[in-house]
Amino acid sequence: MRYVSVAALSHEGLLRDHNEDSVVVGPWTLCATVTRAPATFHFPVGDPLVVAIADGLGGHPAGDEASSLVVRYLAAANGAIAGSDDVGKLIELCHRALLAESRRDAARSGMATTVAGVVIGSDSVIVFNVGDSRVYAFGPRGLQLCSVDDNPPLPPGVRHTSVLTQSIGGFDPAPPSPHITIRELADDVSYLLCSDGLTDVVDDVRIAQVLEADDGARAIFELWRATIDAGAPDNISLALVEFGDIAQATGTEADVRGSGPPRTMNA
């Protein structure tokens, strides 16, 4: 049986005093809290599975609550996201919910977040994003950026900006236009989701090196470590989505058991 494995981590970084990123892995959410180590989840391939990262906007109030709201909405919809139309509707729903929160409480006025994620189906992967959190595919063709950064054009020599051209929530009542693409599911292509806390300080070449050398929780740990080594000025959230087959896993387990010394019943 084919399965999806997801390793994920969220960390405040070295300069920020708290984490405003949130993560959803199927029915599980991590709402603006911190994991000290990657967590790993396994799901059968079949029912739709949503995995996403939301980065609450700095400079706006309640970024942690904005990102938390979005991952909670996605988790609640997990399993019922039938296609890209549903993803678009969910993002619009999140936008309206954040605007309502903004109106209800002046201290939260303009609360906003990015989102970047995938919905894994039985034979397809929906990739979606608003803002500058990213989704990469990694496989035989190397590392490929699948999401579209909603940043304005940068002047020559400038690599990064925190300015976004659209977000979920914020001051614009019109809902954002999410970037949504559908890809064929391939077992040898994995997906890395990350907030800009990774990509502002670790370049694509280094990301590809890590994904080439490691997988699962080890790869997530090494990407986190590369960010820390680079000073980790922002919150960092990562999720790596990979595919496997339970038949292979069982074979490995049997091999390991078979290679050990014979067991006796005497405890």
Ligand SMILES: [Mn+2]
């Ligand atoms: Mn960020």
